[in-house]
Amino acid sequence: MSRLSPGARVRVREDYPPGHIRTPVYLRGKQGVVERYFGAFENPERLAYNLTGPKKDLYKVRFRATDLWPDYQGSPKDVIEADIYDHWLETMG
Amino acid sequence: MRTPQDIGGLPEGPVDPSEHMLNFWEKQADGLRAAVGAKGLMSSHESRRAIESLGEDAMERLTYYERWTAALSLQMVERGVLTQDEIDAKVAQVRQRLADTGELEMTPSEAEKLP
Amino acid sequence: MNSDHHHHDHDHDHDHDHPHAPPQPDDKVHSYYQILSIALKELLIEKGVVTAAQVRQFIEKRDSITPANGAKVVARAWVDPAYRARLFEDGNAAAAELGFPITGTKLVAVENTPDTHNVVVCTLCSCYPRDLLGLPPAWYKSRAYRARVVREPRAVLREFGTELSDDVALRVHDSTADIRFLVVPQRPAGTENLDEDALAALVTRDSMIGVARI
Numbered sequence: 001m002s003r004l005s006p007g008a009r010v011r012v013r014e015d016y017p018p019g020h021i022r023t024p025v026y027l028r029g030k031q032g033v034v035e036r037y038f039g040a041f042e043n044p045e046r047l048a049y050n051l052t053g054p055k056k057d058l059y060k061v062r063f064r065a066t067d068l069w070p071d072y073q074g075s076p077k078d079v080i081e082a083d084i085y086d087h088w089l090e091t092m093g
Numbered sequence: 094m095r096t097p098q099d100i101g102g103l104p105e106g107p108v109d110p111s112e113h114m115l116n117f118w119e120k121q122a123d124g125l126r127a128a129v130g131a132k133g134l135m136s137s138h139e140s141r142r143a144i145e146s147l148g149e150d151a152m153e154r155l156t157y158y159e160r161w162t163a164a165l166s167l168q169m170v171e172r173g174v175l176t177q178d179e180i181d182a183k184v185a186q187v188r189q190r191l192a193d194t195g196e197l198e199m200t201p202s203e204a205e206k207l208p
Numbered sequence: 209m210n211s212d213h214h215h216h217d218h219d220h221d222h223d224h225d226h227p228h229a230p231p232q233p234d235d236k237v238h239s240y241y242q243i244l245s246i247a248l249k250e251l252l253i254e255k256g257v258v259t260a261a262q263v264r265q266f267i268e269k270r271d272s273i274t275p276a277n278g279a280k281v282v283a284r285a286w287v288d289p290a291y292r293a294r295l296f297e298d299g300n301a302a303a304a305e306l307g308f309p310i311t312g313t314k315l316v317a318v319e320n321t322p323d324t325h326n327v328v329v330c331t332l333c334s335c336y337p338r339d340l341l342g343l344p345p346a347w348y349k350s351r352a353y354r355a356r357v358v359r360e361p362r363a364v365l366r367e368f369g370t371e372l373s374d375d376v377a378l379r380v381h382d383s384t385a386d387i388r389f390l391v392v393p394q395r396p397a398g399t400e401n402l403d404e405d406a407l408a409a410l411v412t413r414d415s416m417i418g419v420a421r422i
Contacts, residue, residue, distance in 0.1 A: 016094045020142040022384050024331050025095045026102040026358065038314065041386055050172075058385055064104035065361075065380075069102070074362045077377035083385035101331030101382065105355040108367050113346035118237075122245045123268035123343070130257040131266070137312075141333055156336075157349055157353035170385055175251055183247040184240075191237050198236035 001088075003056045008034040009092040010061060012084065020048035023088045027080075031092065032063040035081060043085060057086040097149040100142075119158040126165055135168045143167045212393040244339055273342040277308045278390060279342065279411035283404045285317070286395045300392065303340055310339040310388070318381065318422070319392045325372055326379045327365065327418030328389045329357045335383035336389055341413060348417065391418040 004010065010031035014029030022044045039057040050084070115123070129135050135143075143153075143164035151160055169175040191197040237243060252258050281303055285292040295302040299315030302346045315337060318326040330336065331354050336344035347353050357364045361380050362372060372378060393415040399407060414420035 004242040018094065020138070021096070021099075022332060024098050024101045024382065024384060026331070038385075038387060040315075044138050044385070047136055048142035050136070050139060052299070053276070058387075060387075065378075069359060073360060075377060078361065079381075080358050080380045080382060082382040083387050093149060098332055100351055100355045102359045103351075103355040105352040107358070108347050108364060109349060110347050110368060112272070115343070118242050119244060120267050121249065121263070123270060124263040124265075124379050125245065125249050125252070125258070127251065127266035128262045131262070132257060144333070155241065155399070157346075158245075159239060162241045162245045162248070165248055169248065169252070173250075174255070174257060179251060180244070180317075183251050184243055186369060187247045187250070192241065196237050196379070197243075199238060199240075205378045 002037045002057070003087065004034045004037070004057075004059060004086070004091070006034050006036055009061075010034060010089040011092055013088050013090060020045055023084055024082065025034055026068065027061075027063065027082055027084070030068055031062040032067075035060040035062040038083065041085070043087075051064075057085055059086070060087065061089070082088075095147050097147075097152040098145050115158075121163050122158045122165075126161055129165065129169075134172055135165065139168055140164050142170075158190060218289075225313045253280075270338075270343060273308075273339065275341045275411075275413035275416065276408070277303075278341045278413070279408040280306055280415045281317075282392050282411045282416065283392070283408035285392055287408055289405050295392070296348070308340055309336070313337075313339070313386045313388045314326070315340065315388050315390060315394050317390045318379070320394045320418075323375070323396070324377050325418065325421075326381060326389070326391045327357060327361060328383060328391060330383040331355070331358055332384060335388065339389060340388075341416060345413070356412035365419060368414065370420055380400060391416050393418075393422050398403060398422050 010025045010033070012023060012029060016028070031076060036059070036092050038060065040059040041058045042052055046052060051060055055058045061084045063080045063082070064076070065072045065074060065080055066076055088090065126135065126140070130137070136180070139176050140161070147160060147163055151163065155163065166180060170177050170180070188197065219297065253260055279322055281295065284306065285295050291302065294305070296319070297318045299317050300310045303310050320326055334349040336342055336348060338344070353364065358380055361378055365372060383389060393411065395407070396410065399410070409422055412420060412422065415422050
């Protein structure tokens with residue numbers, strides 16, 4: 001059972017730890033919505049050092065382009081989606 | 094802190110859509126990395142981390158497979174598969190061999206990439 | 209870089225004249241890293257870590273995977289609703305059905321419709337459905353594409369000749385984990401009478417990345 005379900009409003013942690021991180025900087029601190037749950041995967045932050053476990057839930061998170069970029073040139077319907085591991089996501093009220 | 098490969102959203106110029114067929118050496122580098130990966134000696138995750146550790150200069154000045162090659166070298170040393178001394182000695186040997194056969198043709202811009 | 213230009217032309221000729229010929233050795237070695245690559249290969253073979261045959265097999269395997277594989281998946285999805293459903297349910301299984309095994313990553317198909325257009329990028333490196341489409345094009349790995357397509361995707365698509373109306377919602381997929389995305393383009397109008405092979409021939413690599421339509 002995953003912690004988050006599709007439709008859940010989330011915020012990406014705004015942290016900047018050193019190491020191999022697969023959460024791009026342009027998404028940190030941004031708000032989005034869980035689009036789907038992919039399952040539990042090995043954590044790349046540990047695989048990068050030849051270490052494994054515990055697995056992390058992985059979600060596809062949808063961000064409105066206008067939320068990421070205040071001066072976005074395009075349609076307000078445009079979205080950016082990224083695959084983000086559970087420990088990078090905070091739930092919103 | 095932004096690592097050198099984390100470039101989403103940064104300002105950049107137009108995309109150059111031209112095709113680039115891989116050179117012989119690039120295909121070799123790709124195959125070598127795949128073979129090493131199949132032995133469990135370098136996952137894609139470890140390769141990415143090694144490439145990131147090369148720093149900003151490598152991102153700007155090295156080509157794609159040059160970075161892969163640098164990462165493979167680093168990984169083989171970190172995993173204890175090869176020593177840097179062995180690599181340096183073999184590089185010197187290969188360089189001499191290529192010079193002797195007339196196959197070596199380094200331009201000044203390539204020489205600038207020398208570590 | 210001049211050296212790249214020289215070799216680009218050189219290899220281009222070979223690949224076109226002899227599509228199944230093995231890659232030809234370059235005339236000259238131009239960089240320290242090229243020497244390093246040869247040195248690493250020789251050392252790893254001497255130590256018995258890999259064999260020359262294994263390296264060659266991986267090169268041959270890479271050469272055997274082309275965008276035509278993905279095109280077959282797309283064409284089957286266009287003509288076979290049950291297959292289409294399976295593709296969206298489990299991309300790996302659907303690709304394997306057609307003889308295209310995908311290992312280590314999860315394939316997820318995303319569908320273009322009259323209302324939605326999808327485009328794929330990896331802003332962090334060069335993640336790409338290599339097991340289905342082969343190696344990514346140079347521009348996919350470029351700084352310009354990776355940096356800009358999440359910031360000004362419509363401008364980037366325009367550079368590829370793809371103009372989207374504001375009625376169409378654009379979805380940019382940033383491949384940040386072990387998921388690989390395949391865009392299923394819209395089937396062009398007027399293709400009702402084409403068979404599956406003829407449809408597959410219409411499906412371009414760029415349409416499966418999402419920078420082009422068909």
